[in-house]
Amino acid sequence: MIVEAKSAAPPTEDERRLRAPWRSVEIAFWVLAAAAYLLLPHQLPLLAQAAIGGLFALSVDLLLGIAGVMSLGHAAFFGIGGYVAGLLAQSGWGEPLSGLVAAGLVAGGCGFLSSFLVLRGSDLTRLMVTLGISLLVMEAANRMTWLTGGSDGLQGIDVWPIFGVWEFDLYGRTAYVYALGVLFACFLLVRRVVHSPFGLTLRGIKGNPRRMSALGTPVGRRLVGVYTLAAALAGIAGALLTQTTQFVSLDVFGFDKSSEALLAVVLGGAGTLYGAIVGALMLMELETLLARITPEYWQFWIGIAFMAQALYARGGILGFTVRLWTRLRRGVAAPSRTAP
Amino acid sequence: MTPALEMRRLTKSFGGLVVTNNVSLSLAPGERHALIGPNGAGKTTLVNLLTGVLAPSSGEILLHGEHITEKRPYLRARLGLARTFQVNQLFPLLTPLEAVVMAILQRRGIATRWWSGLTRDRAVLDEAWALLERLGLGDCRHEPTRELPYGRQRLLEIALALALQPRVLLLDEPAAGVSETEGRDLFTTLAALPPEVTVLLIDHDMDLVFRFAERITVLVGGAVLVQGPPQQIAADPRVREVYLGAESHG
Known part of the structure; x- marks a missing residue:
């Protein structure tokens, strides 16, 4: 470069x-996640589900927490993605990694096409349009019984061993390692994107789309x-869900799925990436725990938990923990209200 | 010489209400021009027409001889037309450093990179730092914008526009709401703008306008009332009447 050396x-x-x-907290998080394989051998099927839920919530966090786009669908x-992987495996191609790639490509393509509908209009319009699209897709899958198996779900999914070596087992060992590995790889990608120039403009758009276009950004x-x-x-x-459970049914399109991911993001702390994963895990544990204690009223307590979080732990579990941590480190100074 | 910014018979009406009436205005490169007028004169509408937030009912806008009347706001910004906002339009959660880096990345055309970090280009950091220092924002560049005092936020508003290295800069009431001392900082900043940048200052702070501008256009009822150098404007009986009239009404 011929640029003069700047004095300052x-x-x-x-x-x-x-x-x-x-x-170091981040590294500890992933070490702990890997250690769960040894520490919680009986929880692995559940933890694999949590990792999958975490990945789904992570994708919602990228949309909502980073770019500020609300989606209910x-x-x-x-x-x-679930059906693409399922159909591939059912029709004789059970290789899991290429199944993931295919599912990602098809889902991404559908996302690209529908984005032009979704991204016009305000937040409220977006909520309605995203919800509408997911209902359309679900109904389409329901009607195309010849392809999707309709309400019975997709039968006869045979997923091959990973790399031709590791078979999926009943104890969820392979499933957990596989799901965690894919989650980690996707997390690396998302983390890279968030801290890139593109990611910074996304955060800018979330903060102030009007100013972004005045800065020359095609929002x-x-x-x-x-x-x-x-x-x-x-x-x-x-x-991942299809491959680890060797089954897929119409539930995967459900509104519950969308809203749970949204709740996980808000519960864990939007825009933090880790919050989405922690939130998904917490939500799952909370549901299991409450269902065991009060099988009839567990949703009541979930509701209470959400209200408590929204009122007293803004910024989610992660935000709450960070505030608590900084306060403890500063020593217990005069408690002051942090500005929202 | 091609004007830096030119408006030709610009008109905007909402239904029967004409808010910009046949405005023609031409700014030479490097000119310091001020646009004044009482409330409701159509100053903000004119800014919105220039930046492409609103489409004119008729008339043309040219930037360095290029027609931009039909261009979207972000494209006008890319052509070197930057603006500040009367009411802060900042990024509450980003720090001044992040916001300025973002604007610089956008100007350099590398804001779509998703595979590299923010620090890959040392020159971007150098530039951001130099700009923030120049505007006196160096010591608070790591604080979230929403926690900055209002006067600092006003300066950041200008810093973001300057990060685009504009050829034409629209300043929409830059001193709105700032204290007297902050106003002085702000004026120093404005006075130190690079001479080649063409500036259109929209304000009703007479003190600021008369110190800053080489030429002044007075807008009343959406139309140009009079145009000329500060002394002429100050002496013009019609301008006095408009302002005194406006003041006596409230």
Whole structure:
């Protein structure tokens, strides 16, 4: 470069903050997740489901927490991915990794096409349109019995061993390692994207779309990009579910699926990526626990838990923990209300 | 010489209400021009027409001789037309550093990169830092924008526009709501703008306008009342009447 050496260089502090280096808490999180394989051998099928739910919630967080796009129908892409993987395996191609790729591509393609409908209009319009699309997709799958098996679900899914070596077992060992590995790979991608120039413009769009277009950003095009990526990730999550359970039914398109992922993101802390994963795990544990204690009223207590979180732990579990941690580290100074 | 910014017979009406009436205005490159007028004169509408938020009913807008009348707002920004907002349009959760880096990345055309980190181009960081220092925002560049004092936010509003290295800069009431001391900082910043940048200042702070502008256009009822150098405007009886009249009404 022929540029003159600048007399004033920005402090390395700027570089460090913008680069977003891995923190020890993050490394601990993934080590712990891997250690669960040894520590909780009887929980592995459940944990595999949590990892899948975590990946799905992560895709919702990318959309909602980072780019600020509300969706009530993200399960459409989860379901499409699930059926793509299921149909491939059913028709004789049970290789799991290529199944994931195919599911991601198809779901991403559907996301790309529907993004032009979704991204016009305000938040409320988006809620309605995303919900509408997921209902359409579900009904279409219901009608196409010859392809999807209709309400019976897809039968006869035979998934081959991973890399031709590791077979899926009854104890969920392979399933957990597989789901966690895919979650981690997707997480790396999302983390990369969030801390890239593209990711920064997404956060800018969430903060102030009007200013972004005044800065020369084609807001619509950026949102098409992130919507496509989020749809592809949701598709991969759906494919994981099909492959690890060797079954897929119309439930994968359901409104419950979409709203649960949304709740996981809000519960865990939107825009933090880890919040989505922790939220999905917590939600699952909470449901299992409450269902055991009060089989009849567990949804009542879930409702209470959400209200408590919304009122007293804004920023989700992660936000709450971070605030608690900083307060403890500062020593118990005079308790002051943090500005929202 | 091709004007930096030119409006030709620009008109905007909402139904029967004409808010911009046949406005023609031409700014030479590097000119410091001010647009004043009482409330309801159509100043903000004119800014919205220039930036493409609103489409004119008739008339044309040219930026360095290029027709931009039909262009979308983001494309006008890319052609070098930057603006600040009367009411802060900032990014509450981003730090000034992040926001300015974002604007610079956008200007350099590398804001779509999703595979590399934010620090890959050292030049972007250098530029962001130099700009923030120049505007006196260096020491608060790591604080979330929403926690900054209002005066600092006003400066960041200008910093974001400057990060685009605009050829034409629209300043929509930059001093709105700032205290006297903050206003002085702000004026210093405005006075130090690069001379090649063409500036259209929209304001009703007479003190600021008369110190800053080389030419002034007075807008009343959506139409140009008078145009000329500050001394002429100050002496013009029609302008006095408009302003005194407006003041006596409230």
